[in-house]
Amino acid sequence: MLFFSYFKELVGREVTVELKNDLAIRGTLHSVDQYLNIKLENTRVVDQDKYPHMMSVRNCFIRGSVVRYVQLPPEGVDVELLHDATRREARGG
Amino acid sequence: MVAGLKEFTARVERNGVYEPVLDAENGEELMRVQPGVSIVLGNRPPESPGTLYISTKQVVWLSDVDRAKGYAVDFLSISLHAVSRDPEAYTSPCIYTQIETEDDEDESDGSDSESNGVLDLSKITEMRLVPSDPNQLDSLFEVFCECAELNPELIEEGEEEHNWIFSADQLEDEAIGDDSEWPVPQNLSNPIGQSNGDHDLARTVLELQINDQRFEDAEEMEHESDSDRH
Numbered sequence: 001m002l003f004f005s006y007f008k009e010l011v012g013r014e015v016t017v018e019l020k021n022d023l024a025i026r027g028t029l030h031s032v033d034q035y036l037n038i039k040l041e042n043t044r045v046v047d048q049d050k051y052p053h054m055m056s057v058r059n060c061f062i063r064g065s066v067v068r069y070v071q072l073p074p075e076g077v078d079v080e081l082l083h084d085a086t087r088r089e090a091r092g093g
Numbered sequence: 094m095v096a097g098l099k100e101f102t103a104r105v106e107r108n109g110v111y112e113p114v115l116d117a118e119n120g121e122e123l124m125r126v127q128p129g130v131s132i133v134l135g136n137r138p139p140e141s142p143g144t145l146y147i148s149t150k151q152v153v154w155l156s157d158v159d160r161a162k163g164y165a166v167d168f169l170s171i172s173l174h175a176v177s178r179d180p181e182a183y184t185s186p187c188i189y190t191q192i193e194t195e196d197d198e199d200e201s202d203g204s205d206s207e208s209n210g211v212l213d214l215s216k217i218t219e220m221r222l223v224p225s226d227p228n229q230l231d232s233l234f235e236v237f238c239e240c241a242e243l244n245p246e247l248i249e250e251g252e253e254e255h256n257w258i259f260s261a262d263q264l265e266d267e268a269i270g271d272d273s274e275w276p277v278p279q280n281l282s283n284p285i286g287q288s289n290g291d292h293d294l295a296r297t298v299l300e301l302q303i304n305d306q307r308f309e310d311a312e313e314m315e316h317e318s319d320s321d322r323h
Contacts, residue, residue, distance in 0.1 A: 011259070019172065021191070031259055035245040039238065043175075052182065057189060060175030061238050065246050066193060 002085060007032040007070070009078065016046060016071035017062055023051055025060065036064035097194040098134070098214045101153050101165035111160065113146050113153040121150045125236045129225035130154065132164065133187070134217045145222055147236050149243050152190075154222070166192055166220065168244040174237045176230050177221070186227040188234060190220045 010029050017038055018024045024047065027040030041059045045051045103114035115121040124147045131141035132154045140162075146153040152171070156162035170193050177189040194216055224230065 021172070023173075023191075033242060035242075037242060057175040057177050057182075059234070060173055061234075061241060062173050063171065063241060066172040 002089070003036065004032065004034050005085070006082070007036065009081070010072065010076050013073050013076045015073065017067055018069040018071065019062065019066050020068045021066070025062070027060075030059070036067060038062045038064065038067065038070070096167055096215070097170050097192055098164055098166045098217045098220065100214060101155070101163040102161055104155060104160065104163065111155065113155060113163070113165070115148050116150065121148050123148050124240055125233070127224055127229060127233060131223040133221035133223065134164070134212070134214075135219055137212075139223060145224070147233075147240060149240055164214065168241050171241065174234070174241070176234050178230075183221060185223045186230055187221040187223040188230060188237065190222070192218050192220055194218055
């Protein structure tokens with residue numbers, strides 16, 4: 001749940017979602033659900049030479065189970081909030 | 094296991110119209126019927142005319158002319174779906190999907206799916222659905238999203254309310270007086286892996302907790318330095 005809660009904070013920001021098949025898509029995080037399904041808007045493929053057919057895609061739905069990494073905007077990482085959350089977790093709630 | 098694309102021929106006539114036979118006993122329901130849809134498998138030429146059926150479990154395309162011809166793919170196998178409108182990417186606006194196949198690790202460039210002229214559906218990694226009416230694309234996309242959300246990975250424990258967050262306002266509303274904004278999983282060994290099987294992420298959380306000095310308790314450290322001075 002930590003990641004679901006955390007990704008919710010990033011709605012509206014630019015992220016890069018890297019899939020397990022190596023495709024990486026950059027876009028504005030539109031929404032995320034508990035399964036970490038991710039909807040992106042204003043997307044663009046990072047490696048356009050390798051995936052030219054994905055260039056035109058402007059919005060997409062990515063299944064949570066195929067996501068390898070989500071690259072976060074540095075300014076979207078709230079250290080204080082994470083500090084709090086992890087500390088609570090360490091105390092066992 | 095992941096099945097990928099498969100043939101689908103089970104159809105039933107209802108009021109003079111053919112429909113795919115669904116697994117109603119297990120709660121499968123038809124969510125959308127879209128006539129006038131061509132299907133494009135991998136780099137093959139489009140097949141048409143046909144009708145698209147979206148159920149709570151799968152996407153089915155049936156040929157309008159050849160009753161023995163049809164394809165289906167479970168939502169569990171659809172990694173990604175999107176609306177594609179740029180004519181440079183594909184000549185017609187379409188729903189673009191990527192399909193997870195058994196041997197995804199092998200480098201396949203689409204040509205693998207065909208050997209000796211025989212099409213191996215289980216190796217198809219891309220499917221495009223081209224409606225004759227492009228105005229249907231957005232609503233089709235939404236139905237795809239809705240149904241994909243109905244099909245999480247099979248290992249599921251403690252179903253929770255489905256809860257999309259769309260705006261910062263919603264977040265603020267939630268945050269007010271809500272101490273559980275950052276819920277704490279009790280089972281630290283696998284905090285989120287159980288919902289999506291992504292152990293890399295789970296491990297990252299553990300490493301953050303255990304190794305990162307930044308997450309040490311600042312208040313306690315201040316107390317310590319205070320007592321040193323006394």
